[in-house]
Amino acid sequence: MGQQASKLNKEDISNLKQETKFTTRELQQWYKGFKRDAPTGKLTKEDFIKIHRQFYPFGDPTDFATFAFEAIDVNSQGYIDFKDFIISLSIASRGSMPEKLKWTFKMYDRDKDGFISYDDLLRVVRSIYTMTGTECVTFKDEDITAESRVGKIWVGFHKSLGEKDSGRISLGEFSDYKRLDPEALSTLGVYNDLV
Known part of the structure; x- marks a missing residue:
């Protein structure tokens, strides 16, 4: 995938488009930034955390x-290559709502x-909440804690707070955005405004 070159070749650009x-220009700009952060073409978890620290210093x-x-x-390789990075970024920032939710589901399904x-x-x-630094972000009173926010999201998925220990959200439920509470939906789009 042209990982050692300073620019993407035409075939890589065509495939990624x-x-x-x-666009071609956006791909080239993202590649340039990716290579700056990961000169070997492999972005490690430590590098990824370091990049996030630049955006969330508080x-x-x-x-x-x-x-x-x-x-x-x-592919659980222990690193992110440019192709995985740009495809995920495209989905998370510009994908359709079903695409975003399917991608986000993978991140939320921790086990x-x-x-x-x-x-x-x-x-x-x-x-x-920990990433943004609660001293710098103003929350609505009812969202002051992560627990209160999660309770609202959980209920937004038509789950009872009484079933916190046994309830589960399937990919089908998670992806059925037309049935979701709009506030719950807005919380799930963490990378929406990135590009």
Whole structure:
């Protein structure tokens, strides 16, 4: 995939344009930035966390960046190559709502059992709160804690708070965005405004 070159070749660009929603110019710009952060063409989890620290200097992005890294590292290689990175970025930032939700589901399914439990949801939302730094972000009173926010999301998926220990959200439920509470839906799009 042209990993050692400073520019993408025509074949790589052609393939990536078919697999993403980016223009040739955007692909070249993202590749240039990717190569700056990962000169070998392999972005490690540590590098990924370091990049997130630049965007979230008032919090600790370690857990969230780890969760996102694992969702992007689709082959569990221990690193992200440019193709995996740009395809995931395209989905997370410009994909259709069903595409975004399917990608996001992978990040929220922490134990990889094919479902999102209340605990899975809580781990990711806590990581978002920790990443942003609650001193710098103003929350609505009812969203002041990660737990209260997760409760709203859980109920938004038509789950009872009484079933926190036994309830699960399937990919089908998660992807049925027309049935979701709009607030719950907005919380799930962490990378929406990135590009």
